[in-house]
Each structure stands twice: as C-alpha cells, then as structure tokens.
Amino acid sequence: MKYVYAFREGNRDQKYLLGGKGANLAEMTSLGLPVPPGFTITTDACKAYMAAGNKIPDGLMDEVATARAALEEEMGKRLGDEADPLLVSVRSGAAFSMPGMMDTVLNLGLNDTSVKGLAKQTGNERFAQDSYRRFIQMFGKVVLEVKGALFEDALHEAVSAKGAASDTGLSADDLAAVVETFKGIVQRETGAEFPQSPDDQLAAAIEAVFRSWNGKRAQEYRQLEKIPDDLGTAVNVQTMVFGNKGEDSGTGVAFTRDPATGESVPYGDFLTNAQGEDVVAGIRNTEPLGAMANHFPECHAQLTENMKVLENHYRDMCDIEFTIEQGKLYMLQTRVGKRTAAAALRMAAEMVEEGLIEPKEAVLRVQPAQLDQLLHPQFDPKADVAAIATGLKASPGAAVGAVYFTADDAEDHAQAGEKVILVRPETSPDDLHGMIAAEGILTSRGGLVSHAAVVARGMGKPAICGAEEIKIDLKGKQFKAGDALVKEGDIISISGTTGQIALGEVPVVTPEPTVHFTTILSYADQFRRLKVRTNADTPEDSARAREFGAEGIGLCRTEHMFLGEDRVAIVRRMILSDNPADEKAALDELEVLQKTDFVGILEAMDGLPVTVRLLDPPLHEFLPDTEELAIKQATDGLSAEEEALLRAARAWEEVNPMLGTRGCRLGVIKPGLYTMQVRALMEAAVERKQAGGDPRVEIMIPLVVSGPELELLTKWTREAAQAVIDESGVDVDYLVGTMIETPRAAIDAASIGRVAEFFSFGTNDLTQMTFGFSRDDVEGRIMTPYLEKKLIPANPFETLDQAGVGELVRWACEKGRGARENLKLGICGEHGGDPASVHFCHEVGLDYVSCSPFRVPLARLAAAHAALGAGGPGSTA
C-alpha cells in the first residue's frame, strides 16, 4: 500500500484517500497553478495508525523520507539547513472539511541551527527568531501537549518586562530570549529537550495530526455533521511560504462568486504583510479583494485568472486561500465554497444559464434543508442576539411580540392589535385559538412532535418547544430564564430556526422566494419520481401549499375542524347525548359545518387528490380537564352541565390515550360519527362537481389493526357515500384507504391491502408504537441523553428510523403491493418533510410524500435528490 503521494501524483477525486485539502492541492498542481510543493500522507496511513493502537505503520516513515528528499531536491533546500533551510507546514486534511477541529504545525524544520539559515536567507533576524518562537509554541502545544498557557504567559511576561504594547514590540534579541524560555518550558514539562532533528519533528507532527482525528472536539463535530468516525485524516506536508515577509508580501481569502448573495463577482479579503491566520482572526482590518489590484496589480491579475481557471475546472464556486511572498503569488488551498441558501440557489440557477452546469447538477447543488431558511422570517444575521435561553427548534422562523400565558389572553391582545407570543408549559387543542392569534409559540415542555410543534409547523409559524430552562409561573403570569424575569406583556423575540429566546425586539428579516428559487424547484420537478402532497386542514393552508407546489393533500385532519368554540359545544353535546336522537341531532349540526370546511378545501385543491382522514383523536380531547373540574367541584361546586361534563370526561378518560379508543375504534363503536363525516365530504364533493369543479376525494380510515376491521369500516363508508350519490344523483369517484400507523397494520399489510385502495404511512404514530416512545413524554426527558449516549442513531421523530420503523414500512409496501398491485402508497407523518426520510420513501417505492405546506418545496427538492441518487441516509454531501 502506498502511503505518500506527491502533490503532482494525486487529483481531486481522491478526497477519501488524500483528504479534501490534499486532493485539491494535487488538482491545482496538475492545473499548473502556483502551489508550494509538498506531499500528502494518506488517510489509509491514519487508519492503519489507529487500527494498530496509535502506532506508526511499517514503511510509512521510509516513504515520508523519500518524499521529503524529493521535495528538498525540487526546492533546492533542506530541512534544518543552516544556510538556506526548507520550512514546511504539517496540516490535517480529512475527506470532509472540519474547520479548526484538528491540528496544524507551521514552520517545521526550524531548530537552533536552521533559525540562523532563515535569518541569513531572509536577511531578517527578527523574522527568523519570531518564526522559531511560533514554531516551538505551536509544536509544544499541539505535538508535545504542553499547556498553551505556559507559553502565552511567558510571552506576556517578556512583553511586560520590555514595557512593550505587544509582541511586535520585541526585538530579535528579545525573541531569541523568548525562544530559550520556551525551550526551557518544554524541557520542564516533557522531561526532554525540544527536538532539534527535523526527522523527529516531522514524525512527531504527523503522529499528532493522526491523533487529533480522535480529539474530543473533532469527535463532537463529526457527530454533529454526521461524518463517519472511521474515515481518518490525511496529512499534508507543504513548503512554507510567508505573507509576512514585508510590504511586498500579503495573504488573502477569495471566493469566485459572492458566497452570501450568489452574485457572479469575485469576493474576498486581503491583508498586506500578514499570515493566513491574521485574515481569519479578524485582528486587523482586511481590505476587499479589489483593493489588492492597487498593491499587487500583477498578482491580482494572476489570481483573477486562476480563479476563472478553478471555477471552470470545478464547475462550481471555489473558495481559495492565497499568499504573496515577496511579490510572488502562491495558491495555498482551494475547495468548493460554502454558501448561504440564497446564494446556492442563485449560483446554481445562473451557472445553468451560463452553460457551466446541467439542470441536474443545479438541483444537486442546493441542499433541501437549506430551503427552510428561505421561507420564514429570520433574526437579522447582522443583529447581535443575546439569548436568555434556548429550546428545541420546533418550527422555523422568527417572531417578536408581547408575552401572554393563556390562549384567551393571547387572542384578546392580538385582537386589540398587539403582536403576541403565546408562552405555555405545553399546548393542547384548547389553545388553538391562542396559537392562531400569536406570532410565535414558546413552550417549556414537549418535543419536536408535541402538539405545539406539529400545529405550529402546520401553520408555518415559529415555535420553540421544550425550552426547559424557562420556568413558567402561570399564576404569577411570568417566567424566569436564568436571571431574566419576563412578565406578561413584556416583549421577547424567538427564533424557531435557531431555538433562541431573547429579551426585547431582535430585528427580523423576511427573505422573499426569488426567481432562482422557482427555477431550481422547476428543475427539481423534472427529475423527481415521488409526488409531493401536503398536510393541510383548511382552505388557506391548502391554497398556500398549492402555491408551494403541492400536488394534492396527503392528510387532511378533521379534528381541528371540531375545535372552534361553537363546534366543540356541539361535539360535547354529541358525546353527552344519552339517546340516539340527541346524538343524531348533534351529528347533523356538525355535518353542515364539516361540509363547508370540505367545500373550501376541495375548491383550493381542485383537480388534485384530497385525502381526508376520518376523526382520529380520543373523545376526551373534546372534553374539559377533569382535574380542573374536580377542584371546582370541591371548592365552588359545579353546575349541572359541568357535572355532566365531568362524568363524561371521567368515562372517556384514558390511561394511555395514544393506545386507546381513538381512530377507527371510535368509528366502530360510534358509527354515526364516521357516517356523518363521509356524508359531509361527499356532499361537498357533489356541490363542487355541480359547480363545475373536479373534486378528487380519498377517504382515509385511521389506526387500523386488521383486514376485517378495515373491511367493515370500508363497507360502512361506501354505504354512506353511495347514499349521498344516490340522493344527489351526482356520481363522484372516490377511493377508500387506510393509514398504516400501528405496527400490526404494517405486519398484516397483506390482509389490509386486499381491502384498502391506498396506504398512507402515519409514521409519527408508527414510530411511537414501534419504539414505545410517547412523543409527549419521551422527547423532553430521554431523547437528549439517548442521542448524547448514541443509544439511537437519530431522533426518530425527525428522521425515519430505517432499521426499525423503516423495516415495517418496507415490509408493508411489499405485502400491500403483493395483495393489490396498483395500491397507492404514501407517507403523511412529519417525516414527509425530512430529506433523509424522503430519500427512504423514494427508495421503498412510495408514490408520494406529504408534509406541511412550508416544507413542500424542501420535499420537492429532496425527492429530486433521491431520484438523482443523492442525499440518501448516511450521506454527508
């Protein structure tokens, strides 16, 4: 196995072997760009080092010696030479960029002898001593693991002793003295002299870079970015060039296009007489790239030309580091540059126009998750946000408003024209009017699929959930977060995108979807196989989703329609009725209201399929809280109606409502309820058809566990539907299908598939039951420790759990299609808007995904990525 590659031997496709930096240095070398020569030690060497229990693999140092000799030959200089020494940098470079996470050693090759050669060669004694001082400090800290503070303190001491303002005030002699002090520190801390042999320096530095792959920060970063732990890092050994050799030198960073806006103009920062880290550190004020033309017209022209070469070669925006050493330009690094979502869209769209890339590539250039930023207001990136607490990023977007602690208060103040933020421990359907009235929602409990989170995402409204740091005192109408006390009416700002909660008003910007957005999504639509529908319960949501490109409704929940104040009263009458006549009367009233709801939705989605789920939640959700009533009973006493409500609430109360009498179980024991809903829907369809519309009705029966169960409910459904058709004389086509949301339904999909015309995977509930995770209870309390301890690979409510839930979905698809070849398959859980999950849906052959309106563009793009074979699980692209 070959462990070492000279830059001229590699190319950019070898990023897994040479790391991103090494591969790109090799590529630039091949392009004939002025890259300081060097060589790369492969990731294989790192892997071998780790596999052997941190032992340099046999043969590696021999190869390094050969490469080093060749480099010395090429440069005509030698490491440690007392006349004209070669200096090198030793840098990590993994397949994926991990900025600042791993170690670097500069100026390697300096020792007591070669420092003199450097002084001679540069004619700058101070520069030489300062370089040696920096080398010992960096090598000491990184390679020898001496505490960095020891060096820093010693340097400060020297500066103070001299009475200087900073280390620039130290002379060559002063620095020579510091070098001696530093060497003393090393001797004391490590029990050995600072290594003088370049061989030893190089070997130790390479090993330090290898070790840094498993440093704590690097591990954490990989976990966050989902970079596999076993890739290892390459090591780049490269001739040093210096941008700080005087006014004829300089350094800078450049982008071939503007990474913030995407505009096709070079963009960058430049500093005269400085080293790379000075640009990044922001200690000195940089100049814009254009200004470089004044100081270094030739270098500027050369750089501009090089940037064109690189962009044309990489066919993408490149991010470049360069240095000018004594009037000569060197290209130190390049890679495909990071960019904002807006810039990604603009570059991708414009590069297609320019003929640089194909639409397919343009689609792949934009990450689906980035789109989320573009559709919601955000904290102004320029604003300084001092967060008093953070919570879960439950629904993206930013909002500013006055705090209120009850839905009623929120609604009252909103109606009075105030912008409000609803703050609750958690929300329930009773809080819906307050959520509608609020600009944003903040809860101290509940997870990413808690009621607040799901409803807020559905409304496209910012929400932070599970912000456990805030302690709400409902009685006192205030909350505390650390030292901050926020009272009713106080203004706060929240960002559901970042999870930040801040006092007062943080400026908010609302990005407008651009022409580039539209272009890229229209390209995406050319490639995707999956249809994208939306989860929408109102005509407004439906219309919005359609604007975002939704191709129908995958889940229209009917329970929200029961929750208006007028409606809940009727629902309660229905529940309380002790005879069929009263029940029927209440259902008849509801039927009229439901019909209106459906007409609006069918109109908004005219010509597109609308999947309506029959009532799903347990009845007690429509009843008041028993504890509140019981307390009132014990204190003020209850009215007769309240007594009845309490009795009903107790009767319908459940120990585990998630696993209780809900969904089609209600349909079985209260058949009138479903019949009413089916009638209302079919009557709405008839009305739409009579008005010249094209209603496409799909009736979905929730929470099924067996074939016979679905068979009975389908029979009842068809009878009710047929009755409306017969009464009206208008024929309406419709499908009857089911949600697959219990594990049993998935397992028994063959039997259910013989009855259902479509399956829609309700992956929220399916995840809850498969894991035995109640989203209300578990997300706040155990998800964090479970993710931290890596007990589960990801939050299964965000990203579909492929090894568990996914197996059930796969199995159900297979068995369902086995039973009915043309079975329509879709997904309507929250996962329909998650890129990795969309990829899975594509892979198992679903027909469509359905997600909240604001996620529709994201799903369209993710579906295209999936069809193009990108963005799959485990992908870090």
Place this chain on the structure above:
Amino acid sequence: MKYVYAFREGNRDQKYLLGGKGANLAEMTSLGLPVPPGFTITTDACKAYMAAGNKIPDGLMDEVATARAALEEEMGKRLGDEADPLLVSVRSGAAFSMPGMMDTVLNLGLNDTSVKGLAKQTGNERFAQDSYRRFIQMFGKVVLEVKGALFEDALHEAVSAKGAASDTGLSADDLAAVVETFKGIVQRETGAEFPQSPDDQLAAAIEAVFRSWNGKRAQEYRQLEKIPDDLGTAVNVQTMVFGNKGEDSGTGVAFTRDPATGESVPYGDFLTNAQGEDVVAGIRNTEPLGAMANHFPECHAQLTENMKVLENHYRDMCDIEFTIEQGKLYMLQTRVGKRTAAAALRMAAEMVEEGLIEPKEAVLRVQPAQLDQLLHPQFDPKADVAAIATGLKASPGAAVGAVYFTADDAEDHAQAGEKVILVRPETSPDDLHGMIAAEGILTSRGGLVSHAAVVARGMGKPAICGAEEIKIDLKGKQFKAGDALVKEGDIISISGTTGQIALGEVPVVTPEPTVHFTTILSYADQFRRLKVRTNADTPEDSARAREFGAEGIGLCRTEHMFLGEDRVAIVRRMILSDNPADEKAALDELEVLQKTDFVGILEAMDGLPVTVRLLDPPLHEFLPDTEELAIKQATDGLSAEEEALLRAARAWEEVNPMLGTRGCRLGVIKPGLYTMQVRALMEAAVERKQAGGDPRVEIMIPLVVSGPELELLTKWTREAAQAVIDESGVDVDYLVGTMIETPRAAIDAASIGRVAEFFSFGTNDLTQMTFGFSRDDVEGRIMTPYLEKKLIPANPFETLDQAGVGELVRWACEKGRGARENLKLGICGEHGGDPASVHFCHEVGLDYVSCSPFRVPLARLAAAHAALGAGGPGSTA
C-alpha cells in the same frame, strides 16, 4: 368423485369426508354391531353444493338413487310402499359435533299411501298417523321453512277441541285429521302440496341439511368452537327404528365409563317405549342403565358386550345411543364421549394402567385448559346460582366474603377474621395489601390484563374484572347491579371461572389434585421439549410454583417489592431527593430490603434459574395521585411534604405512561437505581452461595429498543455485579439479557442479540404496542365489539396474535439466534399460560415459557401436547 358411501363402505378415519356420525356408523357396521342400515352423503357433496351457490351437484341424486335402491334391496322394503314401507331418517353429521345446531328429518318416506302400509305393518293405526303427523311437521318446518308455530298451534287446537291434556289423548282419527290440517298449512304457506313422492322428499331433505350448515345458529356455534366454516356437513340416510313401538321397545344413552368421575363402570339412562329425544328432553324420568337388565336381560347383555367391543376398539370411553325395537337392540350412534376434567385425568391414567393406551395418548386425552378447573375452588355444580351480574373471567376460582371498597377496609376486616371480597373500580399497586387480605377481587373496570387481573392470577386468587354492570359508589360504600343494592359488609359470592357475581353465599367446592393429576403431568413431562418456568415475585409464590413443577422463574418483577408502606416512603425519598447524596442514601436503604427479597426467592428456587427484571414501571406509579392532592391543595391545603410530592408527581406525570419514561429508560437516566438492584441481587446470590446454596441468576433489562442501549446497560450491570463479586470474593455466575417487548426490539433483534445472553418475550407489552391497544383502556371498551364483529380473531391478550405479534416473535427468534447461536429464548407474558400460545412457543423454538404459578401444570401439559403435535392453533380437538 364418489358422493355416497354405504355404511359398510366407510370407516371411522373418514370423519372429514363422512362426518363424525357417518364415520362412526360405518365403523360400527364394520365391527358387526347391529346398526340400522343406511348410507352417507359426503361433505364433499355439501361443499360442491355450496360452491355452486346452493345447487345439488351433478350426479349426486343418481348416486343417492343407487344407494337407496341397494338399501331397499337389503331391507326388503321400499320407501313409500303401501304394504310395508321403508322409513328413513335424514340427519346432518359434520366432522365435529355441533349438537342441535343443524337439521334432522325423521320418518321420511311416509305419504298418504305408505302411512297405510305402516299401519298395516305395525298393526298400529295411531302410531302410523302420529308418525306421519310428526313427519309433515318436521319436514314442513325444516325443509319447507314453514313457521313451526303454525303446526304447533294447529296441534294445540286439536288437543283443546278434543278436551285432551296432550297429544297423547288424540286418537288415530284425530291424528289423521291433524295430518290433513298440516297438509293444508303446507299448501297455504308454500303454495304447493305436501310432496308425496319419496324421491322429492329425499332430495329436498338432503338439500335442507346442506343449507342448515350455513344457518345462523350453526355459524355462531362454529365461531365459538373455532370450527372452520368450509368443512361442510355430511348427510346420513338411515333406516328408521322405533323405540316407541310398545313395552317391548325402548331407547337409551350409555357411556362406557362414568363421564363425571371417570370411574370404569358403564353409565347411562334408559326409557321403555320411548324415542331418543325423550331421553334427552328429560320429560320422563329415565332409569339407570343397570335397571335395563330387568326389562331386557338379553339386550342388556348384548349392549354391555357391544360397549366393551367399542371401548376396546376405540381405546377410549364411548358415548352410545341405542334403541330396542320390539325386542331387538340397535346401535344408533357412537362417539368418543365428553367428560369432566377430573374424569379425563382418571380415565387417561387408568387406561394406561389397563394397557389400553400408551402414556403419550393419555397425555393427549386431557386438554390443558381443563386443568384450570382442578386447581381452584369452584361454585358447587349442584348449586343454583342466581347471578346479579357477570364480568370478565379474570382469574379462576370461586370466593365468598363480605364486600369492602378500600384496600384498608378489606385488610382491617380480614385481620379481624372476616372473609372479604375487595370491590374496586380498578386496582393499582396501592391496593396490593387489600388484595392480599381478600378472598377474591371484583372490579368494574379493566380487562384481562389489568392490574387486578394480572396480580390476582399471580396470587391464584379469584377475580372478576371489568364487570361494567356493577355501578360502584365509593363514597356511599355500596354498589348497584340492576336492581340489587350491595352495601359494605354484605356477603357476595364471585366465580372468576364463570364470571358470575351472586348475592349471599354460594356453596363452594375445592377439588383436590388427585393421583391421576400427578400421573398425567409426569407423563407430560416425558414428552415436552419446552421448559416451564413461573412468574413469581415472592418466596411464597416461588415455592408454590415449584410444587406445581416450575423449573425456575422466568419473570421476577421487582416493582412489587417497592410497594410495602415502609418501602414506598423510601422510594419517594429517592425520587424527591435533590442531591446525589440523599438519592444514594435512599437507594442504600432499598438495597438492604431488596437483598432480603432476593435471598428468599433464590432459596425457594435453589438450583433453578431465576430471571429478575430490573425496575420497569414509571416513577409516578410510586407517587400519590395528583388530582387528589390538587383538590386537597384547593381545599384543606397541603403540608410542605405533600407540596413536594405534588410537584414530583406533576413532574413525573405522563400522558401515555405505557410509552413513557419507564423500564431501561429509567435505568439510563437514573443509573443508581439499576446499580442498586443489581448489587442487591448479587449480594443475595453471594449470601446463598456462602450458605451452600446454588443460586442461578439471570438479570433482565426491560423495554429495550436498540442494541447500543442494551450494550450500555449491560456494561453498567456487569460493572455493578463484578464489584459485588470483587468485594465478597465469591464468584457468582450470572447472565444478562433483555425483554423483547417493543416492536423495535423485535425488528432489531440481530443487533440486540449480539449483546443479550437471553431474550424473554414480554408479549403483554408487545401486544399493546403492536396493536396500539392499551390494555387498561381498550379491553373494557372495544374488545367486546371487536370480537363480536370478528374484527380480530381472538383477544390478543389471552391468545397470542400469531399474524401480528407472532410474526415479530418469529422474526426476533430468527434474527436473535442468527446473531448468537446459543441465545436462550423464553416468553414471560400472560400468554405463557395459554395452550394455543404455548403451542406457538414450541413451534418457533423457544426454550421455555413462563406463567403464573397456578398455570404451571397447564403449561406443562400444553407443552407436551405441542411436542406431540396436538393442540395447535386452529385445532378444535
């Protein structure tokens, strides 16, 4: 295909083809016993009839004509003959006995002509007319579907007109007139004359029998007895013989052994001058079989001989119907007789002693479910039980006692020497002391796996759960059931075997396990492959189970150990502690107590494996009810401690506790808890070992969802265990395994199997999550409609749901054993005591089942049945 078999052509092995009755008639014919000749139309004919949409299959009536001709030839008589007519019966006869569920026509062949021949032949005009009258009535009702009441009313009218007491008061002429009236009814109701042609009569009767297979009653019966719907019935056409031809005739029923006790003496009932239905109807007082010797010494001797022939031939107790016509004995039917559980055991055991059968057969002769009757007190079968309500048969056995409505009251009165029945809406762990004190438990809510049911079965104590008819008024300390009002202290009797609740004291009998019981179970042990363990949480239960043959503990729940009044206080201190030191102090106290529990259990199960499940329930189960405290807070106010408890209870409260922070999730976020339990268990094992015992410890981690989760907990467990071993210097072997009770654990069994040393399927929870059925909520409310409407094949909490939950078990066994060849597999849900489920466990290759102590014998027998290939799902044997 041959549709018709003469009796002499068939044999007893053809019950699927000829029906049970037909096959046995054929067998008796072959044995040379005096069977009235006839032939059988096969079930294939019936199936063909049904498949063709109720159409007589081609060729059938030709075969019938041939068989009829042969029969007429053999008997020397012809159907419809005016001199000496042949009469036949036409009876259904399915593969499985469906007594009274299908139709029969007697005296077929009579018409206006042959009735004269019958009169002539018998010299009894009245008999002839009566036979004709009966035939028209039966044929009219069964075949022609004329309302039976029309005939009955007409007959009553004739009797009244005559001024007679009953139809026996009618003369031959009167009956002839009734015949005319009946024919008129038929003419009026069917628009056609009563069929005179024996051909037509026979064809119509055969078709009627075919149709009766799908009669409502027959369908319901099959559903109840789990007889497949597609078997069809055979039809037996047999020469009529008459036991009512005078004092030289008679009829009876005989068993070759006593079906109640199993004693090896003939047993039966006999009537002179009567027909079979008179014996069954119980209108006349029958004589015992012995008395028959006085009237018919020759026939009696012949019958006794025939019984010996049959028993030796069938090698089992036979149930026989016979008739004596004018001094001649005819054998009308035989089959293997039904028997009580006690009789089944005795016969089986004694037949082995007699050399009649092998032990293997003896084992198969006793149904596992029958054993339940033998281990619990029962209502005296002779007692007249007037139930005021019934509920779910939650735990078998009968109990009598005074009603108390709180666990404290029950305990107080029990301690004062009273026998008490604890009556609660439902029970919780707080009621445990009351349940221990009570003779039996009655709840108005909760299903077969509610707390009350599970705990009662574990204690072997009678319980009725979910008796929704009883309305409990806890405040008033009384309950109502219909009109009955039962107050505190009133005596009631309950039977968990029958579900009956009765006022006052119903006499109770306690069967003693006999020597036969022991014999049969020891035979069973020779054949079974599955081990049988028990679910036991105390030394007492462990010892009892061991007496019943348990081979270890499959599930020792540790939560019950936390519920003594002294202990719950410590547990609460642990939960309330706000610093590690307080938590540790509380855990240390618990450790001492737990160790004592474990020592007792390990001692009782010395030398046998003891699987201890680490704490499973959510913490709020150890905290008081929030509502009660909230009410007290609003009224009387709370003490500081109560305030703290309320806060904790609210903090740990969960929306869906079943899917919440319980099981190993607690283990992850409160590691001290599990460490304490592991230490206590290992310290107990060390103590046992030091005392010369042989403790076999298996530590079980509950509610796992992934491999990494189990890996972490196993690591912690092993560290804690090793610490005890190191401290004591005593080496104790132990296994660490897990429960498979979430669907995800089953699906991901490969990854979990790499860590676990054993799997124990927790099929209660697995069923809850797979169906999304909370046992607390769903069993009472939807199980009944679901079973009635056949939406699910059986209550999945009683019998393992093979199509759903079973698939997961099967998959997990396969994947688990794939990951670890010697993985130990067991089941510890309630299903371990259900025969069909035990069969499934055998089939999928589990190593053991575990069930409550009282079900251990049943499981041993069921395991033997499974190993012998009997008693499986769908079996109706």
